[in-house]
Amino acid sequence: MASNGEATTESETAAPAPVPEPTPPPCQGRLITVLSIDGGSIRGLVPATILACLEAKLQELDGPEARIADYFDVIAGTSTGALITSMLAAPDDNRQPLFAADDLTKFYLENGPKIFPQQRVGFLTPVANLIGTVRGPKYDGSFLHDKIKSLTHDVTIADTVTNIVVPAFDVKYLQPIIFSTYEAKNEPLKNAHLSDICISTSAAPTYFLAHFFKTTSPSGESREFHLIDRGVAANNPIPSIYHLV
Numbered sequence: 001m002a003s004n005g006e007a008t009t010e011s012e013t014a015a016p017a018p019v020p021e022p023t024p025p026p027c028q029g030r031l032i033t034v035l036s037i038d039g040g041s042i043r044g045l046v047p048a049t050i051l052a053c054l055e056a057k058l059q060e061l062d063g064p065e066a067r068i069a070d071y072f073d074v075i076a077g078t079s080t081g082a083l084i085t086s087m088l089a090a091p092d093d094n095r096q097p098l099f100a101a102d103d104l105t106k107f108y109l110e111n112g113p114k115i116f117p118q119q120r121v122g123f124l125t126p127v128a129n130l131i132g133t134v135r136g137p138k139y140d141g142s143f144l145h146d147k148i149k150s151l152t153h154d155v156t157i158a159d160t161v162t163n164i165v166v167p168a169f170d171v172k173y174l175q176p177i178i179f180s181t182y183e184a185k186n187e188p189l190k191n192a193h194l195s196d197i198c199i200s201t202s203a204a205p206t207y208f209l210a211h212f213f214k215t216t217s218p219s220g221e222s223r224e225f226h227l228i229d230r231g232v233a234a235n236n237p238i239p240s241i242y243h244l245v
Contacts, residue, residue, distance in 0.1 A: 032073045032074065033071060033072045033073050033074070034072065034073065034074045034075075034076065034238075034241065035068070035072040035074070035075045035076070036076050036077070036081075036236065036237055036238045036241075037075070037076070037077040037078075037081030037082075037084050037085055037237070038077075038078060038079075038081050038236055038237070039077075039078040039079025039080050039081050039082075039201075039204075039229065039230075040079065040080055040081070042080070042108065042112045042115070043080070044080030044081065044083065044084055044104075044108060045105060045108040045109070045112070047081065047084060048084060048101070048104035048105045048107070048108055049105050051068055051084070051088070051101040051104060052101040052102045052104060052105050054068065054101070055067065055068050055100065055101035055102070056101075056102075058071065065096075067088070067096070067097040067100065067101070068088050068097075068101050069088050069089050069097045069161050069162045070097075070162075072162060073162065073163060074162070074163045074164070074165060074241060075088055075089055075162060075163070075164050075165075076164065076165040076166070076237040076238065076241050077164070077165075077166060077201075077237055078166070078167055078201060078229070078230050078236070078237045079201055079202055079204065079229050079230070080202065081237065082166040082197065082198055082201040082202070082237075083148065083198050083202060084104055085164050085166060086151075086152060086160075086164070086166075086194045086197070086198050087099045087103065087104060087107070087151065088101065088104075089160035089161050089162050089164045089181075090151070090152055090155055090160065090161075090194060091155065091159055091160065091161045095161060096161065097161050099151075107151075111143075111147055114143050115143055115144045115147070144199070144202065144208070145195075145199055148194075148195045148198045148199055148202075149195045151195075152193070152194040152195045152198070153195075154193060155193065155194050156184065156191045156192065156193050156194065157179050157180070157181055157184045157190075157191060157192060157193075157194060157197060158181060158184035158185045158191045160181050160194075162181075163180065163181040163182055164180065164181050165178065165179070165180045165181075165237060165241045166178070166179045166180075166197050166198075166201055166237070167179075167201065167230035167237055168197070168200045168201045168225075168227040168228065168229070168230045169227060169228050169229070169230050170225060170226055170227055171210050171226050171227070171228055172224075172226040173226075176230060177225065177227060177230075179192060179197050180241075188215070188217035188218060188219075188221075189215050189216075189217050189221060189222070189223040190215070190223075191215065192213065192215050192225070193213075196211065196213040196225075199211045200213075200225065200227035200228070200229075201227070201229055201230055202229060203227065203228045203229050204228070204229040205228060205229070210226055210227060210228045211225075211226075211227050211228075212224070212225065212226050212227075213225055
């Protein structure tokens, strides 16, 4: 409408509306279910036991094939919680959860003593532990690395059966790194193997060495990561998922 009251026609085409950035599923205005699993080394046996009980109850309601990952839109974990997260969300050949929650407790009971072997030297044990701490990481992590790789094979975070979020910390660039299924599908350089992610977020200082790995995009770009346990700054993974859900 012109200033003198006469009708006018628009001679210019209106600028196109900006395209909104995609939002991670399932952020479409509905209820989102989130499972958060803290770190805690061998104490991961505690949430593993609780989850096994929960899954057993769900199976009573929905059948023996029910799995924890079927009921949560997002599963997040730090340190040992990330290992549990990855095992719950890793896919089998039919794109179903590879592990049942009951497998988690078996994993910790069978492998805990091998991941954290204890050296006993009698009354000198406290002194030996102190000297070991000064000399470097307490464990070489070789058994943990091999075990995680054998569990997750070549699965990447983009392949998980539900969205997962795993935070870590890059000691070279001194900044947190958050891996998520959603971002991995849009950013190839963050589509790391679950084995590398689990090893990284389990690399607690004084216990294990920092983990180095590299990702490569289809276009040939690469990115390096030098990661340790995100639990050094935030053992609870919930703050890491606020911007995603």
